Amino acid sequence: MQIEQLISAIAVHAIPVIFAITVHEAAHGYAARHFGDNTAWMMGRITLNPIKHIDPFGTILLPLMLLLVSSPVILGAAKPVPVRFDKLRNPKRDMVWVALAGPAANLAMALLWGVLLILLRAANFQEDFFLEVCNAGVSVNIVLFAFNLFPLPPLDGGRILVGLLPMKQAIAVSRIEPYGFFVVIALIYFQIINYFWMYPLIVLTKFLLNLVLSPLGMLLS
16 A cells, blocks of 8 residues: 555544444443442543544554455444443343343444435535445444454453353353464454455345435435
8 A cells, every 4th residue: 555545544543443443432431320330430431532542553554464464344342331231130130131232333323424424425425535434434333343343352342142041051151261362363464354254244234224314315315
């Protein structure tokens, strides 16, 4: 990727990536507080201030590296919001809702970016940069939604799976968590997550999102 293209890609993706990971983590914190755990609140992590959530590698270097290699998907990560599952009123059940809050926030943001894109097009807005930012906002949030739902701890999907399984099986799956990150990296490297999870879920999510947004598009066309 040439330097001009890289700078343009960074400019387009910066705001969507920062918002996507910030709201994702804040959503976990809000959900945890709702279900009885004030840990993130007391540490000042339930906030939309991105500085509180930025991780040097996950928030800055990882998306930049993916842009440099012209990756078809752009991933980012923030510092995880601390959650004490033992402090939740019903730990096993409430864990599901706390974990689901992050991907749900990304899905909601994808919808909002999509609405903004439709409104700008309906208003015959001619500035390509802002249209590209909206498109990036939809794509980034759909990618993070799909990736985080992969059913392997420590990803949100893994914690959802632990919360839904019977206790014996849940304990067995939860033991994967210390090694889960390395397993995920290996699955990404060998394209297993990409082909058998990410791409199908991304295509399905985009289809459903377009289905929801199409009445607004037709109304304003």
